[in-house]
Amino acid sequence: MDLSLSTRSVGDRTVVEVGGEIDVYTAPKLREQLVELVNEGHYHLIVDMEGVDFLDSTGLGVLVGGLKRVRAHEGSLRLVCNQERILKIFRITGLTKVFPIHGSVDEAVAAND
Amino acid sequence: MATVELRFSALPAHVRTARLVAAAVARQAGVDESILDEVRLAVGEACSRAVGLHQRNGVSSPVRVKLVQQEKRFLIEVGDGVPTPATAHADSNAEEALSFAEANTSAKSGARTGGNGDQATDDTMGLAVISGLVDDLVIGHDEDGGLIRMSWPVADPADDDLP
Numbered sequence: 001m002d003l004s005l006s007t008r009s010v011g012d013r014t015v016v017e018v019g020g021e022i023d024v025y026t027a028p029k030l031r032e033q034l035v036e037l038v039n040e041g042h043y044h045l046i047v048d049m050e051g052v053d054f055l056d057s058t059g060l061g062v063l064v065g066g067l068k069r070v071r072a073h074e075g076s077l078r079l080v081c082n083q084e085r086i087l088k089i090f091r092i093t094g095l096t097k098v099f100p101i102h103g104s105v106d107e108a109v110a111a112n113d
Numbered sequence: 114m115a116t117v118e119l120r121f122s123a124l125p126a127h128v129r130t131a132r133l134v135a136a137a138v139a140r141q142a143g144v145d146e147s148i149l150d151e152v153r154l155a156v157g158e159a160c161s162r163a164v165g166l167h168q169r170n171g172v173s174s175p176v177r178v179k180l181v182q183q184e185k186r187f188l189i190e191v192g193d194g195v196p197t198p199a200t201a202h203a204d205s206n207a208e209e210a211l212s213f214a215e216a217n218t219s220a221k222s223g224a225r226t227g228g229n230g231d232q233a234t235d236d237t238m239g240l241a242v243i244s245g246l247v248d249d250l251v252i253g254h255d256e257d258g259g260l261i262r263m264s265w266p267v268a269d270p271a272d273d274d275l276p
Contacts, residue, residue, distance in 0.1 A: 023132075024161040025125035054132075056157050057238035085150050092245030093238055 002026060004051070005033050012108050014042040019051030021057030030059065034066035043075025046108045057088050060093060066100065076100075078108040116142070116182040120175040123167030131178050132157045132161035135189060142182040151246045152189070152265060158239040159191035159261045165194045165236060166259065177257070184247075186264040194258045 003026035004019035014037055031073040037045060045066065049055070067077045078091060078100045081087055090096045117138045119126040135156040136149050144152060156178070163176040174264035243261070244250060251262040 015124075021129065022158060024128050024164060054153070054157075056161060057242045058161055058235050060238055060242075061235045084262060089154070089242060093241050 017048045021054040024058040027058040031062045038069045043073040049081040117177040117180040119178040122180045127158045138180045163193035188264040192260045
């Protein structure tokens, strides 16, 4: 399965809905999307990963890259994920300490640092 | 002899194929369904790493994947064609990745990172994921280049006969 991406605005947040597989082949598309959003001035991103079937370290690298970009503009990058197999990868790599991970888009939208 | 052997050009698009084949053979070999996700992820990480190494070093030989059904274990070997004697143990790479993650927690600058830095980060993160997932893991090399050996238990058919 390929990667699907769609974006929408909720208040001052931009939600990026990701579906399919994020791996070494598809991750560049996600990277492009995040870079484009930041270049357009969207600094508060929510990446909804509920439709993601597979995530590897390349995908993690892209998310970390996105986080670095928004932080350079005092922004934020929050994740929405309830899938244990995906959450496990964040735990293994210690990235649960880096990303705020929420159970729903509503929760992520309402969250403040 | 390997149960199934796969060689593919070092292109990202083929990594998914390797994942699918590995998971299918592992299932057929009797690896428990609950572990198949880990097998799929670990093989994908090892293959992604090999593809990256081939591309960065201009190696034209294919990435090698061997899937071997043993009596009580299912063994996977992923080999690259880059002779790298300095292959650090996986655990140290996991620590590197964790320190990287922590460093990023406080990173406020460096919005634009160089390509090589990103690749090295992916590589380190990939090894961190593999070492976090796989209990029986050896990162070494053979005569062709680097070699990652991983194995998982297979269900013993005799167990099915127990009451």
